[in-house]
Amino acid sequence: MDISIHSSFLPHDDPDAALAFYRDTLGFEVRNDVGYNGMRWITVGPPNQPGTSIVLHPPGVDPGVTEDERSTIMAMMAKGTYGGILLATADLDDAFTRLQASDTEIVQEPTEQPYGVRDFAVRDPAGNLIRVQQLR
Numbered sequence: 574m575d576i577s578i579h580s581s582f583l584p585h586d587d588p589d590a591a592l593a594f595y596r597d598t599l600g601f602e603v604r605n606d607v608g609y610n611g612m613r614w615i616t617v618g619p620p621n622q623p624g625t626s627i628v629l630h631p632p633g634v635d636p637g638v639t640e641d642e643r644s645t646i647m648a649m650m651a652k653g654t655y656g657g658i659l660l661a662t663a664d665l666d667d668a669f670t671r672l673q674a675s676d677t678e679i680v681q682e683p684t685e686q687p688y689g690v691r692d693f694a695v696r697d698p699a700g701n702l703i704r705v706q707q708l709r
Contacts, residue, residue: 578625580616583656583701584632584646588613590698591629598675601627627658632699650700653680657702665707669693672705683707 585591595601595617604626605616612634618626632650633643649655662668669683672695680694680702691707 580626580628581658582628582630583658583697583699584650585615585629585697585699586632586647586650587698588615588629591615592617594677594697595627595629598672598677653696653700653702655700657704659704659706661706661708663708665691665693665705668705 592603592606592615595615596603600620601617602620603615603617605614607614612631614631615629616626617629632655633646638646646655665683673679678696680696681692683691683693685691690709692704694702694704697703
């Protein structure tokens with residue numbers, strides 16, 4: 574089978590803050606920005622990987638999500654325990670230095686993990702956990 578990752582989804586609670594973080598701070602390109610009923614879905618991705626994207630979406634808008642579930646999603650986002658993604662870079666220290674110099678919330682500084690990777694962790698404006706791993 575030849576299957577690749579095309580898109581991954583992360584919630585946002587402020588489309589402008591999400592756009593500023595993923596476009597301006599991480600350097601991702603905006604591939605799509607769609608509004609509907611006062612909400613926005615923003616598709617971003619690394620410029621050198623046109624086939625891989627992150628869709629930043631309003632939380633809890635799926636038709637089957639109840640109001641109680643939507644409240645739980647919002648509470649988990651506020652705690653930073655709802656969404657997350659793993660990114661990778663060839664220069665972990667440079668990436669960390671750049672993120673540290675911005676308004677990005679640092680969760681963990683570059684660390685040699687016991688499971689064999691070196692990485693750091695930050696949160697995006699919606700509270701999603703982003704781990705950035707050193708490519709080896």
